[in-house]
Amino acid sequence: MIPVEEAQIYKVNLKPYSNDSVGEQHYKQLCIGELSWCRKHQEIIVNKANCLYNLCQNESGYKGKARCLDFAKLEQICDKYNFRF
Numbered sequence: 001m002i003p004v005e006e007a008q009i010y011k012v013n014l015k016p017y018s019n020d021s022v023g024e025q026h027y028k029q030l031c032i033g034e035l036s037w038c039r040k041h042q043e044i045i046v047n048k049a050n051c052l053y054n055l056c057q058n059e060s061g062y063k064g065k066a067r068c069l070d071f072a073k074l075e076q077i078c079d080k081y082n083f084r085f
Contacts, residue, residue, distance in 0.1 A: 001049050001071065003078040 014028045014035075038045065053071055055062040 001053065001069070003071075003075045005078065005082045007082065 012031070014032050016025060016028055020028070052068065056065050056068045056071055
């Protein structure tokens with residue numbers, strides 16, 4: 001999980017065009033498949049992300065915390081970045 005503000009998000013055009021290279025066509029198909037999977041499993045992904053976030057932010061005895069990013073620090077950096085723009 002990486003904090004991102006709406007202002008930093010932009011749409012990627014996945015529409016296939018006849019002048020796309022073979023690599024571009026393959027990449028677009030891959031992205032479409034991944035996006036479809038994420039949308040299908042959105043609720044599960046969000047629930048798991050929220051659980052992990054809460055485990056890492058609280059003083060729980062979660063052993064996997066050492067492998068996780070420092071979410072609070074990332075949020076502070078995101079806020080500083082967005083403040084400049």
